[in-house]
Amino acid sequence: MDLDAIINNQLSERQRVHQYRRRPVVRRIDPTHVEIDGHRLVQFASNDYLGLSFDQEVIAAAQEAMNAHGLGSGAAGLLGGHSPIHASAELALARWKGTQGSVLLPSGYQANLAAVRTLTAIGQSAGKNGIQFLVDKLVHASLIDAVQGMGAPMRIFPHNHLEKLKRRLADAPAGQLQVVVTESIFSMDGDAADLRGLAELKQQYPFVLLLDEAHASGVYGPGGSGYAAELGLREIVDISVVTFSKGLGCIGGAICGSDAFCQGVVNWGRPYIYSTSIPPAIAAGLEKGIELIGQNPHWQEQLRQRSRQLRQGLAGRHQVPGLEDCPIVPVILEDEQQAMEVARLMREKGYWVSAVRPPTVPRGSSRLRMTVCARHTEKQVGELIQGLKQVIA
Numbered sequence: 001m002d003l004d005a006i007i008n009n010q011l012s013e014r015q016r017v018h019q020y021r022r023r024p025v026v027r028r029i030d031p032t033h034v035e036i037d038g039h040r041l042v043q044f045a046s047n048d049y050l051g052l053s054f055d056q057e058v059i060a061a062a063q064e065a066m067n068a069h070g071l072g073s074g075a076a077g078l079l080g081g082h083s084p085i086h087a088s089a090e091l092a093l094a095r096w097k098g099t100q101g102s103v104l105l106p107s108g109y110q111a112n113l114a115a116v117r118t119l120t121a122i123g124q125s126a127g128k129n130g131i132q133f134l135v136d137k138l139v140h141a142s143l144i145d146a147v148q149g150m151g152a153p154m155r156i157f158p159h160n161h162l163e164k165l166k167r168r169l170a171d172a173p174a175g176q177l178q179v180v181v182t183e184s185i186f187s188m189d190g191d192a193a194d195l196r197g198l199a200e201l202k203q204q205y206p207f208v209l210l211l212d213e214a215h216a217s218g219v220y221g222p223g224g225s226g227y228a229a230e231l232g233l234r235e236i237v238d239i240s241v242v243t244f245s246k247g248l249g250c251i252g253g254a255i256c257g258s259d260a261f262c263q264g265v266v267n268w269g270r271p272y273i274y275s276t277s278i279p280p281a282i283a284a285g286l287e288k289g290i291e292l293i294g295q296n297p298h299w300q301e302q303l304r305q306r307s308r309q310l311r312q313g314l315a316g317r318h319q320v321p322g323l324e325d326c327p328i329v330p331v332i333l334e335d336e337q338q339a340m341e342v343a344r345l346m347r348e349k350g351y352w353v354s355a356v357r358p359p360t361v362p363r364g365s366s367r368l369r370m371t372v373c374a375r376h377t378e379k380q381v382g383e384l385i386q387g388l389k390q391v392i393a
């Protein structure tokens with residue numbers, strides 16, 4: 001059996017249905033510009049919402065830690081890879097999120113895996129009916145992979161459909177631990193979980209809330225501490241997942257929760273236990289990022305203002321009801337082919353925007369996904385709107 005021939009067959013099929021993926025080589029120049037094939041483009045495709053990956057103070061903090069402690073951490077957290085820099089960053093994260101503790105992981109993907117793995121291990125030993133995950137249909141692949149990979153009972157509820165969720169909670173067998181899994185800001189639509197509705201539901205039916213704050217961290221809430229904090233609903237969240245790869249401009253993730261849950265992660269969260277801890281430079285960089293976000297609330301204001309400008313400028317074409325001031329702005333297009341073509345034409349006009357197709361988004365909802373950065377100017381956003389209108393027309 002020729003493995004490559006099998007793969008090539010499958011890849012041809014992907015090409016036929018316009019779902020073939022390839023990685024362009026993109027050189028980032030600054031938070032709002034990239035260079036591709038020798039062309040300088042205005043960037044509207046990065047999750048570095050505050051431009052922190054280029055911030056000189058963040059870079060200096062990371063460099064200092066790297067010079068003092070080396071490039072890699074050298075071991076998993078349980079075997080010597082948990083340095084004072086890691087411990088300090090975990091404290092800063094917990095303070096930021098208002099939780100008792102936090103645990104750093106090499107990626108947001110792994111943070112979700114470790115959170116679900118820990119919950120499953122705990123839930124399965126807690127009672128005879130074990131655990132059930134109730135998952136919003138549009139959550140990130142890492143959460144779906146995590147729950148599916150554990151083989152734990154899972155029921156998907158339609159996006160933000162709290163009536164359905166309520167029925168599932170009402171039908172659950174007595175003594176079974178219910179875990180509701182959702183995202184505060186949804187990565188592809190730029191809309192929000194109905195956290196107020198979840199707060200009410202939680203009063204009627206007890207459940208554990210696992211909230212992925214990947215796209216809200218740095219963007220919403222006091223000091224960028226997240227969307228639950230923005231709504232004053234921190235206390236309804238039992239486990240909060242933060243990714244550093246977006247608003248914090250680096251890489252990695254964290255699980256924030258009670259001391260007990262964090263100890264649970266260290267004992268049962270295999271993606272934590274069996275992975276080398278993040279480089280000290282990253283831990284130092286993200287701690288500096290949190291500090292700077294707190295000191296510079298105008299970054300958040302600027303980001304949300306520019307996001308509003310883009311969303312309002314594209315009103316009518318934008319068919320996903322999202323948050324007005326969310327930096328994720330999708331424009332739904334006819335199909336995969338059109339999404340690719342519009343992205344290509346935008347590139348010709350000097351813009352780098354992403355075309356997102358199934359299976360990343362549901363069939364029939366191929367889109368351009370544009371993301372705003374606090375460092376975009378009003379002029380850059382205005383010109384993007386004009387350019388896109390011309391291309392779509």
Ligand SMILES: Cc1ncc(COP(=O)(O)O)c(C=O)c1O
Nearest residue numbers: 107108109140187214243245252
């Ligand atoms: C909602 C959400 N959760 C988790 C992740 C994974 O984060 P990371 O890229 O840090 O692994 C992503 C991003 O890719 C995401 O959008």
